[in-house]
Every structure is written in structure tokens, then in C-alpha cells.
Amino acid sequence: MECTTCGPAPRPDRPHTFLAHEPAPCPGCAETREARVVLRDGKVFHLIFCADCGPGEAQIADDAAAYVKAFVARAEVPDGVVGDHLFKTTTSTCPGCLALVEARVVIRRGEVFFLKDCARCGPSEALVSEDAAYYARAYAFARAGTEPLAFRAAVEHGCPTDCGTCDDHEQHTCLPIIEVTDHCNLECPICIVDNQYSTHVDVATFARIIDGLVEAEGQCESVAISGGEPTSHPQILELLRIASRPEIGRVVLITNGLRLGRDRAFAEAVKATGAYVGLQLDGFTADVHEKIRGRDLVADKDAALCALKELAIPTQLIFVATLGVNDHQIGQVVDLFLSEPHFLSLNFQPVAFTGHGGGQFAHDPTRRLTIPGVIRRMEEQTGGRLRYTDFFPLPCSHPQCVSLTYLLRLNDGSHLPFARFVDFERYTTLLRSSATLPSSPDVEDALEEVIHEVFARQDEVERGPEVLAALRRSLDEMFPAQPLPAREAFRASERQSKSIFLHHYMDRHDFDLERLRKCCHHYPQADGRIMPACGFNMFHRGAARGPGTPRPSWGKAPIRLPVVG
């Protein structure tokens, strides 16, 4: 069972690829339960957890490849069909009461909708993808997950109630997001958390969380330090230093950038810790900031960008894309991202209507931005420098969660998406959740093949000779005659390419339990639990519909710790 992300120990007990959820009869009692559809040894199985009978399984097909092909083909709408075309069913949430309900996944005029009918609140609809073809094809990218070294919860009642993560979770923690404070210096109308202004995680607790992560994962390619606004934590620099240990490749400080722009000494201190910065940057005009972040932040963002540039701090830009608010500035952020070498990755997050702000943000759940919509705008607003076809689903998470592309830096300073010269359907191992490609054997093997492919087809490949020259430069810089120290080698590899990710966090409208099942972005908690992000936001944070959203009976509230500092 191969992880396509970080590659810790494979999961020998269940060497399968999780594909989807669907209702199926329990082999014990024949009651309809939600089953995991998994691919194993070239065959297809239902894995069913029945609260009455326990775990069970049944083979449903003997040719996994044919099954997946037929599964994707279910999305082909027959000629003459003008109404809704049923693609599949899954489990979602009622947007009114958050109860788990069946969702019919239908295709309507080329888009994908969830149709739900809650016994208590009635019917509801939600747009989940603006491109049915992309949505269906994404399933073909499903890849096996990887087992963490340790699970934190037993399987007792089934997903999502056992969260923490349980033994039935289909992916380890690719990206831990540690919320170190619930204080913030902004009140964002689209805030997806629920700041109580009560807690800064104390240093000892934070160190324990990091220890727990290393215990569960062995090593983490990246750890995100978030909040609230993490720079409001009085000991944030100490936390960054604690997280900067050999088992962790990259510590990313997720921030709105206000303090970085105003406090140069602080920015320099952040730089000295070796941390990376994930800068929230949702637009370039006062009206956008006011609608999304509550006030005009143009000067603050400029100051933060200036500090990051002058200090050459490796930076990820995070753009929460909101229909009718900032979707016209998507091309502009791409331009900015490509303009400076210290910008390593750009992360678009189609807005999720959950949390203290986002749960109340005015919206129409049937008309919103999804991943295909953001990619289309990128193509339109960059004059085709980025194309729709440059982006692929990330296989290690659920393929509906994340889309990405890598861009190779050519020797003239411009960038070319890898998809122009790499067949990602063939080299899925290169589709990873990390900002840069790691130097692992499978990646090196795939890259070697890519080099030969481009070499052989350089007359057909767009800018083929330039791609070869850039690949050669990359080798020279990453593997110089005098070997680089590990950290410098890591940085050298980061300079060769950039990445653009689109991550669509879920809310009460588009929540899909099968996506949660394979979530790899997790919130580690002070008590050792590691909570998949969207499940935590939906059921445990208590703000899925805004502040004061009732938790289900099995909800596990965030632990409030004593205030320090």
C-alpha cells in the first residue's frame, strides 16, 4: 500500500485503495449500511462496518480496472437526458440540522449537485463541482493511503463518530495543522474557525503535540502552525523553534501577515527560526479585504509582502476564492506568485461556509466556486499561461479535495506547468501534497523517465529544449560537485519549481463522508487526538453554521487550555 505523499511505512494489514462510499447490505444482518468500496488484489470489495454485526466485507467485482472505468463512465449522461442524471450516492449533512443524510450525487447541465432530503428539515441542494467530467475522472486518480505509526481512536461506531483518527481512517497525516491560539487580530467574515480569545497553547503542550505527531508519523514533510492568528501567541517564536526538528521538513507559519508587516524585528526572528510563511492573501483591493477580512488590508498586505521579499522568507500564498467577491483577482495573484522566487506555492481555497464567520457568510449553496471554477478563472485571467488541463486531482487525499499543478522554472525565469511535458495520468507518483517534489526513489525514478520522454520528444513538447535545459540546471543545483548540507539541498530543490494547489474544504452543504474518510489534513489536539480537518470543523468545533452551532452527541469539543502569556 503505497503512499503517494510522504511514504512512511505501508499498511500491510489492508493493502487496498479506497475508492468511494455507497450503500450496501451488511453481510451479517442484510441491513443497508454505508460501505467503503475498495480495490484490492485487482478485485473490488465492500468493506462494511455494521454497528450491530461489526466489520464485514464482500467481493463485488473481480476486475478492479474495469470497475473503475465503469464507475467513471457512470457520469456520462445519455443522449436525450435533460434532467438530473444520477452518478452515485454518498453521505452528506443536512445543512439545517447537520444530521448525516444520504446525498444523491447528480449531474445537471455539466455540473455536480448533492440532492438531500432530511427527515427533519426537508430537501436541500448543493453544488459540489462545476465540472462533472473533472469530478468523475478524479476517481480514477484514487490511490492507496498509508497507515500512521499509531492510531488514536478505536473503531466503535463507524465514521465519523470515532474520530481521532481511528483505525478505519484511510490516510495518515500528510499535513498537520496545529492551532496554537484562538486569539486573532482580525474578525474575518469568512473565518472557518471559532476564536474564543481564551487560549494560547502553552509551550509544554505544544511540545507534547509535536512529540505525538512524530510518534504517530515518524516524520512530517510539513507542519502548519495556525490559529486564530498564530503571531498573536506570545511565545510563537519558541513554538516555531520547537517544531523545527529533524523529523519535520518544513514548519509553516500560517498568518494574515499583519505583524510581519509592522514588526520587522519579529519578521527577522521568524526568518531566523527557518520557518516558512503561509500568507493569507485574498485580493488586492480594499473592497475585497473588507468583504472577506472585515477591513481594508491593502497597506498591511503590501507591508507583509515587502518584508517577506526583503527577507527572502520562503512563502506560500493562500487565496480564499469567493464568487462575486475576489474571483476576478485570481489571475493577479497568479502573476504575483510567479514574479518572485521566494513564493514557493500558491494555495487556492474555494470558500467553505463554515466557522464563526464562514458559517454565517451570505451565500447560495447552488451557486458557488468549486475547484474547476477557480482553474477556469486562472486560465481566463492569465491569458492561457495556465490552462485547465494543467491541473490534476491529488491522489493521496480524496481526489475531490485537492487539485494541483507544478511549474518548472525555465532558465529565462518563466515557468512552465509540468503537465505540458509530463503525463500525470502515467506518473501519478509526481502528484503529491507537498509544495515541492521530494528526493525519494519513486520520484527520482519517475523524473528520470520524464527526462527521457522530453529528450525523445523535444520537438513535440512545448519549449522542449528549454525544459531539458531547465532540468539540467535543476540537477546541477540540487547535486553540485560538493554535496550540500541537508537543509541547503532541500532549499535548492525548492528553487527549481513552484506549485499551485486548490483545496476545497467542506461545509454543511457539500460535506461528503467519503472525502472525510481519506482526509490527510489534520488538526492535532492537546489530548493526542488527530482530527481530520473538515470533520473537526463540521462536527466538533461547534461553529459549522456559525457561533453556537450545537455539537452532535458524539462531538468532541476543542480543548480549552489555560491562558498563558
Next chain:
Amino acid sequence: MGLLDGRIAMVTGGSRGLGRAICRVLAREGADIAFNYLRDDDQAAAAAAEVEALGRRAWAYKVSVLDRDGLAAMVREIDERAGGIDILVNNAGFGQVVPLALMEEDDWDRMLDTHVKGAFLSTRAALRTMVRRRYGRIINVGSLAGIKMMQAPVHYATAKAALRGFTEALAKEIGRYGITVNCIAPGVLDEGVSDHLPPNRRDEYLRHCALRRLGRLDEAAEVVAFLASERNSYMNGATVVVDGGV
């Protein structure tokens, strides 16, 4: 039916000596032949005529193995004419009897360049089609002097030894594309680079050779034909010694 029916072979240094014999044997086995040569147009014409007499097509190119652009143009033209190279024989080379004490830097460079850099440039030019088509046979012409301690010019032995390393590393690198890379290591043959071998060295060779005779060009060329054929589907990265048993 020949071993190489329908195949397209490119032989470097194909106008004379072992290269010419290789052209002849590969053509006899059914391959069309493209070869390059450096100087002698008459020899090239004669070599091409031999191929054509066997019913195969022949294309002669007057281009050095050190001329990157010329090689690229040659390969492009072969692609257009014949649809791509299946077999590459890196044969171009020469012998020069000179002790190290008298060896000039130019001697060294010319020897290493022709044998080693020439093989590199020729392979680079021909490899693109092979990778694209997921098929290829590359045979490098080394020498017994490259794998055994014997009285041979130092620069010659060095160049031939380099071709063995070239063979092994390349075989490892491109085997995934269905391309095999092998090397032959002939002993002393009765024509070709051994033409100027001093008599005492020739005699010494015969004293150590189990077959008690020099090899013939066609005997080495037959091994090349086998290595280039689909009969050889699993030998890869190997150096085949063709020395009569030394």
C-alpha cells in the same frame, strides 16, 4: 529470413575495416544500413555498394562522430527516409601505436574523443527515436585491450575500457525502454586497427590465443549481428569477448 529483417541500422565508421564488415553482415541479415565515414568517399561508395548488392538499402554520410549537428541531421534524415533507427553500432575508431613517453596530448585527446565522445554523441543522436519507440539495440565496439592487461597503447586501452563503462551505465539507464546496450571486445583481428600492429605483438598474441590464429572481421561482425537481433532479448550491459581464447 534474416535475423534483422526490416530493421534499420546505423553504423559509425562503416566505410572500412570492422565497421564495413558489420555493415555487410547486418545487411545480409536483412537490415537497411546507414553509416558515416570521415574521409574516403571511394571506400564509402564501395561499402554502400556491398550492402546494396545484398538487396538492402544503404545510406552513406560523410560526417564525423564528433560533429553533433551533423549527426543530428543524419539521424533526422534516416528517420525521414526509413522511419527510425533500430540498431546503433558505435564502431568508429582508430589504432595508433605509440608509447606513453612519446604520446602527445593531441594523441590522447583524438583517441578519447573519437572512441568515447564519438560514441556518446552518436548515441545521443540516435537514442531519441529508440526511447520514443520503446525499442533499440546499441552495440559498442570495445577491445580486449580495454578489459585485459596486455601490450596495447595506453590511450587506446583507456578509450576501449571507457566504452565498457559506457555500455554498462547506459544499459542500466535506458533498459526500461526496451533498449539493450552491449559491447563486443574483439582480440586481435587480421584487418582493421591491427593493421599497424608490430609483428612481435602479433606473435605474442598468437602464443597466448587458444585458437592460434587472428580473428577475422566477419567473426566479430557475426557477434554484433546476434547482439543486434531479437534472438538476443536478455543480454544487456554485457561485454562479449571475441578473442579466440586468450
